[in-house]
Amino acid sequence: MTNTPRRTSAGAKRSPEARAAITKAARDLLAERGYRGFAIEEVAKRAGSAKTTIYKWWPSKSALLGEIYATEKDILPRPTVTLSLLDDLHRHTAGLWRFWNDNVFGDVVRGLIAEAQGDPQQVEIFRTTFLAQRLAAVRPLFDAAVQRGDLSADSIDERMELWVGLNWFHLLTAQLEVEPQRLRRQLSLICCSDLSGHR
Amino acid sequence: MTNTPRRTSAGAKRSPEARAAITKAARDLLAERGYRGFAIEEVAKRAGSAKTTIYKWWPSKSALLGEIYATEKDILPRPTVTLSLLDDLHRHTAGLWRFWNDNVFGDVVRGLIAEAQGDPQQVEIFRTTFLAQRLAAVRPLFDAAVQRGDLSADSIDERMELWVGLNWFHLLTAQLEVEPQRLRRQLSLICCSDLSGHR
Amino acid sequence: MTNTPRRTSAGAKRSPEARAAITKAARDLLAERGYRGFAIEEVAKRAGSAKTTIYKWWPSKSALLGEIYATEKDILPRPTVTLSLLDDLHRHTAGLWRFWNDNVFGDVVRGLIAEAQGDPQQVEIFRTTFLAQRLAAVRPLFDAAVQRGDLSADSIDERMELWVGLNWFHLLTAQLEVEPQRLRRQLSLICCSDLSGHR
Amino acid sequence: MTNTPRRTSAGAKRSPEARAAITKAARDLLAERGYRGFAIEEVAKRAGSAKTTIYKWWPSKSALLGEIYATEKDILPRPTVTLSLLDDLHRHTAGLWRFWNDNVFGDVVRGLIAEAQGDPQQVEIFRTTFLAQRLAAVRPLFDAAVQRGDLSADSIDERMELWVGLNWFHLLTAQLEVEPQRLRRQLSLICCSDLSGHR
DNA sequence: TTCTAAACGAGACGGTACGTCACGTCTTTCC
DNA sequence: GGAAAGACGTGACGTACCGTCTCGTTTAGAA
Numbered sequence: 074m075t076n077t078p079r080r081t082s083a084g085a086k087r088s089p090e091a092r093a094a095i096t097k098a099a100r101d102l103l104a105e106r107g108y109r110g111f112a113i114e115e116v117a118k119r120a121g122s123a124k125t126t127i128y129k130w131w132p133s134k135s136a137l138l139g140e141i142y143a144t145e146k147d148i149l150p151r152p153t154v155t156l157s158l159l160d161d162l163h164r165h166t167a168g169l170w171r172f173w174n175d176n177v178f179g180d181v182v183r184g185l186i187a188e189a190q191g192d193p194q195q196v197e198i199f200r201t202t203f204l205a206q207r208l209a210a211v212r213p214l215f216d217a218a219v220q221r222g223d224l225s226a227d228s229i230d231e232r233m234e235l236w237v238g239l240n241w242f243h244l245l246t247a248q249l250e251v252e253p254q255r256l257r258r259q260l261s262l263i264c265c266s267d268l269s270g271h272r
Numbered sequence: 273m274t275n276t277p278r279r280t281s282a283g284a285k286r287s288p289e290a291r292a293a294i295t296k297a298a299r300d301l302l303a304e305r306g307y308r309g310f311a312i313e314e315v316a317k318r319a320g321s322a323k324t325t326i327y328k329w330w331p332s333k334s335a336l337l338g339e340i341y342a343t344e345k346d347i348l349p350r351p352t353v354t355l356s357l358l359d360d361l362h363r364h365t366a367g368l369w370r371f372w373n374d375n376v377f378g379d380v381v382r383g384l385i386a387e388a389q390g391d392p393q394q395v396e397i398f399r400t401t402f403l404a405q406r407l408a409a410v411r412p413l414f415d416a417a418v419q420r421g422d423l424s425a426d427s428i429d430e431r432m433e434l435w436v437g438l439n440w441f442h443l444l445t446a447q448l449e450v451e452p453q454r455l456r457r458q459l460s461l462i463c464c465s466d467l468s469g470h471r
Numbered sequence: 472m473t474n475t476p477r478r479t480s481a482g483a484k485r486s487p488e489a490r491a492a493i494t495k496a497a498r499d500l501l502a503e504r505g506y507r508g509f510a511i512e513e514v515a516k517r518a519g520s521a522k523t524t525i526y527k528w529w530p531s532k533s534a535l536l537g538e539i540y541a542t543e544k545d546i547l548p549r550p551t552v553t554l555s556l557l558d559d560l561h562r563h564t565a566g567l568w569r570f571w572n573d574n575v576f577g578d579v580v581r582g583l584i585a586e587a588q589g590d591p592q593q594v595e596i597f598r599t600t601f602l603a604q605r606l607a608a609v610r611p612l613f614d615a616a617v618q619r620g621d622l623s624a625d626s627i628d629e630r631m632e633l634w635v636g637l638n639w640f641h642l643l644t645a646q647l648e649v650e651p652q653r654l655r656r657q658l659s660l661i662c663c664s665d666l667s668g669h670r
Numbered sequence: 671m672t673n674t675p676r677r678t679s680a681g682a683k684r685s686p687e688a689r690a691a692i693t694k695a696a697r698d699l700l701a702e703r704g705y706r707g708f709a710i711e712e713v714a715k716r717a718g719s720a721k722t723t724i725y726k727w728w729p730s731k732s733a734l735l736g737e738i739y740a741t742e743k744d745i746l747p748r749p750t751v752t753l754s755l756l757d758d759l760h761r762h763t764a765g766l767w768r769f770w771n772d773n774v775f776g777d778v779v780r781g782l783i784a785e786a787q788g789d790p791q792q793v794e795i796f797r798t799t800f801l802a803q804r805l806a807a808v809r810p811l812f813d814a815a816v817q818r819g820d821l822s823a824d825s826i827d828e829r830m831e832l833w834v835g836l837n838w839f840h841l842l843t844a845q846l847e848v849e850p851q852r853l854r855r856q857l858s859l860i861c862c863s864d865l866s867g868h869r
Numbered sequence: 870t871t872c873t874a875a876a877c878g879a880g881a882c883g884g885t886a887c888g889t890c891a892c893g894t895c896t897t898t899c900c
Numbered sequence: 901g902g903a904a905a906g907a908c909g910t911g912a913c914g915t916a917c918c919g920t921c922t923c924g925t926t927t928a929g930a931a
Contacts (some may be wrong), residue, residue, distance in 0.1 A: 085876045085927040109390030114917055123878050128919070180390075186444055187386035191308040191379075196446045204445065231458045238437030241444065245385055246403065247395045259430045265464045283905035284896040290908070313886055322909045327888070482880030483922045489882070507788045512912060521883045526914070578788075584842055585784035589706030589777075594844045602843065629856045636835030643783055643838065644801065645793045657828045663862045688903070711891055720904050725893070 087130070094120040095127055099141055104177040108184035111138075135188045135195055139203055142181045148172070152211055158218035159264045162236065163257050165211065169240065174249040183244060208233055224266050235263045286329070293319040294326055298340055302376050307383035310337070334387050334394060338402050341380050345371075351410055357417035358463045361435065362456050364410065368439065373448040382443060407432055423465050434462045485528070492518040493525055497539055501575050506582035509536070533586050533593060537601045540579050544570075550609055556616035557662045560634065561655050563609065567638065572647040581642060606631055622664050633661045691717040692724055697738055701774040705781035708735075732785045732792055736800055739778045745769070749808055755815035756861045759833065760854050762808065766837065771846040780841060805830055821863050832860045 098119035103111050113134060117124045131137040150168035155161055173179030189199040215229045224232070239259060243249050297319035302310055312333060316323045330336040348371055351364040372378030388398040414428045423431070438458060442448050496518035501509055511532060515522045529535040547570055550563040571577030587597040613627045622630070637657060641647050695716035700708050710731060714721045728734040747765035752758055770776030786796040812826045821829070836856060840846050 085874085085929090088876070088927095091877070107390055111390075112917060113919085121878085123880080124919080125879090125921085126877060129876080183389040187389040190382040190386040190444065191306075193446060196444075200445045200447075228457065231454060232461070234441055235434060235438055235458055235461060238439070238441035239434055240437070241440055242433055242437035245389065245395075245440070246399045247392060248399075255430060258427065259434055262431070262434060262461055262464055265461055282898045282903095284898095284907045287896090287907065311886060312888090316909095320909085322911095323888080324890085324910095325908060328907080481924060482878075483924095484881080486881065486922090505788075510912060511914090515883095519883080521885095522914080523884090523916090524882060527881080581787040585787040588780040588784040588842065589704055589708075591844060594842075598843045598845075626855065629852060630859070632839055633832060633836055633856055633859060636837070636839035637832055638835070639838055639842070640831055640835035643787065643793075644797045645790060646797075653828060656825065657832055660829070660832060660859055660862055663859055709891060710893085718904085720906080721893080722895085722905090723903060726902090 091120070091122055091126055092130070095122050095130075095137075096141060096144060098122075099137055100177070103138075103141070103180055103184070107177075108180050108187065111184060113137075133188075133195065135185060135199065138181055138185050138188065139199075142178060142185065142203070143206075145176075145178060148176075149210075152214050154214060154217045156221070158214060158223060159257070159261055161214045161217070162211075162260050162264065163253075165214065166236075166240070166256065166260060167253065170243065170249045170251070173244060179244060179249065186241070186245070204237075208237070211236070218264070224264070232263050236260075239263070290319070290321055290325055291329070294321050294329075294336075295340060295343070297321070298336055299344070302337075302340065302380065306376055307337075307379040310383070312336075332394070334384055334398065337380055337384055337387075341377060341384070341402075342405065344375075344377060345406075345409075351413050353413060353416040355420070357413060357422060358456070358460055360413045360416070361410075361459050361463060362452075364413065365435075365439070365455065365459060366452065369442065369448045369450070372443060378443055378448060385440070385444070403436075407436070410435070417463070423463070431462050435459075438462070489518070489520055489524055490528070493520050493528075493535075494539060494542070496520075497535055498543070501536075501539065501579065505575055506536075506578040509582070511535075531593070533583055533597065533601075536579055536583055536586075540576060540583070540601075541604060543574075543576060544605075544608075550612050552612060552615040554619070556612060556621060557655070557659055559612045559615075560609075560658050560662065561651075563612065564634075564638070564654065564658060565651065568641065568647045568649070571642060577642055577647060584639070584643070602635075606635070609634070616662070622662070630661050634658075637661070688717070688719055688723055689727070692719050692727075692734075693738060693741065695719075696734055697742075697774070700735075700738065700777055700781075704774075705777045705784065708781060710734075730785075730792065732782060732796065735778055735782050735785065736796075739775060739782065739800070740803075742773075742775060745773075746807075749811050751811060751814045753818070755811060755820055756854070756858055758811045758814075759808075759857050759861060760850075762811065763833075763837070763853065763857060764850065767840065767846045767848070770841060776841060776846060783838070783842070801834075805834070808833070815861070821861070829860050833857075836860070 095116060099111070099116045102115055102119060111134070113124060113127055116122075116137070117127055120127075127137065131140065150165060150172055152161060152165040173182065185199060185203060189195040211233065212229070215224070215232060218224050219226045219229065243251065294315060298310070298315045301315055301318060310333070312323060312326055315321075315336070316326055319326075326336065330339065348367065351360060354360055372381065384398060384402060388394040410432065411428070414423075414431065417423050418425045418428065442450065493514060497509070497514045500513055500517060509532070511522060511525055514520075514535070515525055518525075525535065529538065547566065550559060553559055571580065583597060583601060587593040609631065610627070613622070613630060616622050617624045617627065641649065692713060696708070696713045699713055699716060708731070710721060710724055713719075713734070714724055717724075724734065728737065747762060747769055749758060749762040770779065782796060782800060786792040808830065809826070812821070812829060815821050816823045816826065840848065
């Protein structure tokens with residue numbers, strides 16, 4: 074046997090210290106210098122780690138950024154479901170924008186989006202992992218609305234895309250501070266049940 | 273007297289040849305290598321020009337790309353106004369996505385958005401120049417709808433943002449090829465005149 | 472966390488190949504194009520090396536040139552000591568001027584001197600490293616003369632400066648080909664043991 | 671001088687204002703930034719003049735530097751003749767070094783020497799014009815010594831070269847501040863009448 | 870226990886592109 | 901027709917990160 078795999082196990086295990094030091098350094102660096110100043114070289118220096126180690130575990134800048142964001146997802150505002158999709162979405166969106174604006178995480182997401190561009194493969198990865206996770210998080214709000222009969226099931230994806238687009242627009246143009254009523258009006262369009270009366 | 277100001281004008285004029293050579297080289301390079309391969313250094317080499325000359329007239333990569341995009345965009349059919357905002361928007365959006373998808377220009381816009389991230393100043397510039405121009409181009413469609421009494425004037429900006437967000441979402445996730453009916457449904461939400469019935 | 476050094480270990484060693492390739496390229500370039508045509512950029516290209524690697528080990532053009540000069544200088548016969556300082560100095564000086572004149576190395580030293588001007592720090596470096604080395608090489612001649620009782624120990628530095636000054640004068644005015652007797656007479660003043668009879 | 675808008679003349683003659691403004695700007699610049707910071711571009715800017723104008727009248731940087739030095743030659747310490755060459759030379763040399771050290775003129779001469787290197791033609795020009803003038807200025811001291819019978823006429827040039835070499839050595843290594851007795855001892859070797867007793 | 874593969878730090882290295890500086894030549898316009 | 905203003909190509913500068921590649925040093929599972 075021992076054909077394909079070879080070597081069941083031996084050798085040192087991945088050091089949790091190194092891992093922690095790297096993600097911490099990355100987070101700090103991002104907080105201090107923003108996406109622009111985020112360089113693997115600098116992360117390694119601050120982590121007291123080696124570039125090789127970083128490249129070993131995170132094949133790309135995006136991978137590291139993604140992990141940072143994911144790690145922090147617990148802090149992410151969890152959507153709550155009430156009786157109105159608009160209310161739910163408004164509350165959640167406002168919270169999310171505040172979260173992006175107050176922390177570095179707006180920068181992180183910006184970085185993720187920006188970093189992915191230019192490499193089709195990365196875009197793919199970004200869409201299927203990161204974005205999918207985020208979408209899964211809000212989907213319950215829409216599902217509940219469908220349950221209530223407020224909108225049809227097959228329009229969920231289309232509406233969610235509009236919602237994500239709106240988020241990105243505000244994030245990428247650094248316009249996360251918006252008058253609540255204005256935001257609510259925009260969201261109401263997304264929640265709009267009337268899909269007929271357009272000429 | 274008029275001493276202090278001292279000069280109306282003198283000196284060689286900006287060479288149209290150099291300008292043309294640079295923009296042409298930039299366009300070609302972009303077509304050949306996409307946004308990733310777009311380097312000022314290479315543009316200069318191809319244009320038979322000097323880096324300094326480029327930096328003199330276009331303070332940044334983005335500025336040069338923006339100009340290229342703007343001139344190229346003129347080739348696109350201008351949005352046309354009929355009697356239905358949804359029709360107009362659908363036609364224009366589909367054309368735009370095709371334009372982005374078939375040429376490198378999807379890449380260019382992606383690059384412009386990505387490039388701006390990480391430098392607040394650049395975001396500002398991007399928003400006030402590039403984005404503003406693009407928005408001005410579609411606004412007539414919405415204006416016409418207002419004229420027709422189909423929607424209220426004060427909701428134009430909010431709707432346009434939703435529209436841009438939708439564009440960006442599809443652009444940045446490399447999903448520019450979409451079933452027409454699906455796109456139409458999403459756009460219908462943006463055009464939706466019904467803003468009531470939401471709690 | 473623990474800011475204390477987590478690991479102890481050394482990195483890769485300086486590659487002798489790179490070093491050799493760089494000095495060789497530098498030597499070749501110097502020979503072909505002289506001091507004027509000597510550019511770090513070109514050295515890097517020829518060495519198949521990276522500019523950064525050069526800057527890492529030789530902080531300046533002068534440093535690299537200095538090293539090249541020093542190693543090349545070793546090819547020169549070391550100054551030899553006989554029973555007469557004047558003879559020794561004459562032989563050595565004539566040989567040095569020939570070395571300067573026949574190769575590019577006159578140019579190199581000229582360049583080193585010229586380059587240093589305008590930056591006090593570089594002058595300092597030039598004096599304490601390059602010049603000091605060169606002086607150490609001739610000092611034995613004078614030491615021997617002191618041993619023989621031909622001149623006093625405390626006048627060595629003063630005499631050597633005169634000697635260097637003479638060299639530089641001829642080098643910097645491109646007058647390295649001189650009638651031997653004339654040179655000998657000038658050197659004889661430097662070796663002169665009579666320090667009296669002057670008011 | 672006149673910061674008021676210059677440029678009176680139109681037509682054919684060389685403008686003295688421009689000339690004066692350029693040399694003044696050059697002098698100031700040299701004083702402020704030393705030889706390193708001495709750039710034609712900057713001189714032009716300060717003079718409110720055009721680079722072309724400078725290049726028209728002074729074919730090279732050296733030419734401009736040379737003129738600056740020459741202009742100031744009236745301030746140069748004039749050698750005075752007494753009964754002792756050593757005294758005369760000592761007084762003159764000390765004065766010269768002080769002059770170089772206290773003003774920018776040390777920098778100017780350094781610049782002239784440095785600038786000439788690398789271009790054989792310039793070295794030639796430097797030697798036959800600038801250097802010749804300077805040598806002519808001290809020659810009287812040596813002539814007087816010959817008159818007094820202190821040294822032979824045919825050794826003048828050789829001694830003067832030694833003297834110039836000594837000056838340059840100290841100038842080019844930024845060692846213009848020297849203990850008087852030390853300098854005197856070095857000069858005494860140059861003045862030394864004893865050309866025999868060397869083995 | 871001993872062997873040995875893996876993880877890790879350090880960091881050298883070849884690259885690519887950056888944005889800047891000063892050069893010397895040129896063209897245009899003003900007086 | 902001299903001089904200003906200044907655009908331009910040229911060439912090199914020194915820097916920042918990239919991602920890959922040795923080097924020894926630990927470390928811990930397998931023999």
